Amino acid sequence: MKIRKAVFPVAGFGTRMLPATKAIPKEMITLIDKPLIQYAVEEAVNSGIEQMIFITGRTKKALEDHFDINVELGLELEKSGKLELLEDMRRISEMVDVTYVRQKKMLGLGNAILCARDIVRDEPFAVILPDDIILSEKPVTAQLIDEYAKVKKPVVSLMRVKPEDSYKYGIVEVKETVDDRFYRLGSMVEKPRENPPSDLAIIGRYIITPEVMDALENVTPGAGGEIQLTDALKHVAKYNDVYGYGFTGKRFDCGTKAGLLEATVNFAAANPELREELKSIVADLGF
């Protein structure tokens, strides 16, 4: 079955980025000139996704407005002849079909995904965590969709991490190495404090199947007292296949200050309009 839908959990408080996130969702924080959520949505569009499902919390208004038509701004840009900008703004509002679902209680990532159940029904779908921004030639969601097409089982994106960083991630155990980037997974642990089962961490891109949703209905709170998607995947891996794919691309954790800074510098370096300016800014700092 084609992957047509993507779920974006956007309900978190973003406490690590306060005070920036006091009145706006953390997904509206800007990387160069676009909010994080727009990078995530563009990745989905470029991966063939047709319907975006935002799982929102208290501050969804800014997100809704961003993907809506702004009549006043449109008129103003037209009047002042800024037609290229006008076209850009139109492109954003025409880009997507968004459905909003409210997560009533902050019970964790697993619970957020489960909130999409009535909309995804029995289709497999992509999950995109907008905090994880990835620079890559081929969008990581498209990479996962291609792997999914081969096995028709859940697929998570994987990246190697240092053992001392394991506590930040879901860490997987490999049951079988299918090829140098594709693994059949065994157990997995959300944010292990010690003895991580490997150095392969789950990054915020997934292809989720209905049986993972069934498992989510039954998982009990895990790490941090939250319903964890990792725990549902671990449950499914006990009796069926779950796969992991070592994606190609460079990932940035834009949910932290250092990660957002790293992303900003890397995106500027990759941007022909900013690359030279970046060089002189860094040279001026005299590091």
Ligand code: G1P
């Ligand atoms: C979530 C997942 C975790 C994954 C991480 C990737 O954690 O629960 O398994 O490794 O995203 O960014 P979070 O960072 O939302 O706490």
